[in-house]
Amino acid sequence: xxxxxxxIGESVILDGQIEVQLLEIxxxxxxxxxxxxxxxxxxxxELYLTQVQNQQAVARGTADSxxxxxxxxxxxxxxxxxxxxxxxx
Amino acid sequence: xxxxxxxxxxxIHFLEKDxxxxxxxxxxxxxxxxxxxVQPDEFAPFMFLVSTDSPATRFICLxxxxxxxxxxxxxxxxxxxxxxxxxxxxxxxxxxxxxxxAVTTIQETAPxxxxxxxxxxxxxxxxxxxxxxxxxxxxxxxxxLKTRGRLEGAC
Numbered sequence: 001x002x003x004x005x006x007x008i009g010e011s012v013i014l015d016g017q018i019e020v021q022l023l024e025i026x027x028x029x030x031x032x033x034x035x036x037x038x039x040x041x042x043x044x045x046e047l048y049l050t051q052v053q054n055q056q057a058v059a060r061g062t063a064d065s066x067x068x069x070x071x072x073x074x075x076x077x078x079x080x081x082x083x084x085x086x087x088x089x
Numbered sequence: 090x091x092x093x094x095x096x097x098x099x100x101i102h103f104l105e106k107d108x109x110x111x112x113x114x115x116x117x118x119x120x121x122x123x124x125x126x127v128q129p130d131e132f133a134p135f136m137f138l139v140s141t142d143s144p145a146t147r148f149i150c151l152x153x154x155x156x157x158x159x160x161x162x163x164x165x166x167x168x169x170x171x172x173x174x175x176x177x178x179x180x181x182x183x184x185x186x187x188x189x190x191a192v193t194t195i196q197e198t199a200p201x202x203x204x205x206x207x208x209x210x211x212x213x214x215x216x217x218x219x220x221x222x223x224x225x226x227x228x229x230x231x232x233x234l235k236t237r238g239r240l241e242g243a244c
Contacts, residue, residue: 044224046206046207046223046230049206049207050116050207050220050230051116051117052117052230053204053207053230054116054118054148054192054220055117056194057148057149057194057204058148061149061193061196061201062097062195063097063098063132065195065197066097066135066195067131067132069201070131070133070135
């Protein structure tokens with residue numbers, strides 16, 4: 001990881017077109033400002049990870065694959081949970 | 090009665106009053122604002138959150154308490170204001186508190202994962218839903234799906 005030390009008001013430039021400026025420091029929180037071309041989406045990492053995960057969740061899995069999973073899970077619970085109703089012998 | 094044609098579930102008949110509003114959409118699908126929460130017995134405990142505008146867009150969800158019995162988080166004021174849910178500790182212990190669901194990703198060649206870092210809240214009474222973005226959480230976006238020996242029960 002590349003590391004810079006910056007003071008309030010100072011910036012770094014990414015790829016000649018994105019500016020990241022250190023605006024404010026309050027306790028353990030840092031306020032950053034971004035200036036970039038509109039086509040470049042800038043989001044918090046946790047939001048980005050959720051976007052990616054949601055796209056995969058929608059695109060993947062079928063009703064059949066889920067049915068297989070459900071029956072495997074039910075079989076497992078019957079085996080491991082003494083409280084679950086066991087098949088009659 | 091309106092009907093949705095879902096590729097996974099076939100025809101879903103529903104009532105307008107069952108439609109859940111997601112005013113902010115969900116991340117990567119911000120343009121979808123209305124969903125149905127469908128719970129077919131054959132898929133229990135999984136539920137399907139199906140977009141009424143785009144029924145092929147569906148999220149397979151699980152109540153998080155079935156995965157992590159001790160699951161909890163703090164909803165801060167900013168995120169609460171964005172989503173329309175009251176700031177504070179979740180899950181809400183009182184009856185009638187919102188459902189707390191995890192989006193499940195089914196993989197054909199790898200174990201399924203659940204997103205514990207971005208829980209979906211559904212308030213049945215207000216017909217309101219939102220996916221939260223928890224900052225600084227220790228929970229993973231891709232936690233392995235383990236059901237801890239039970240598949241049903243109150244959360």
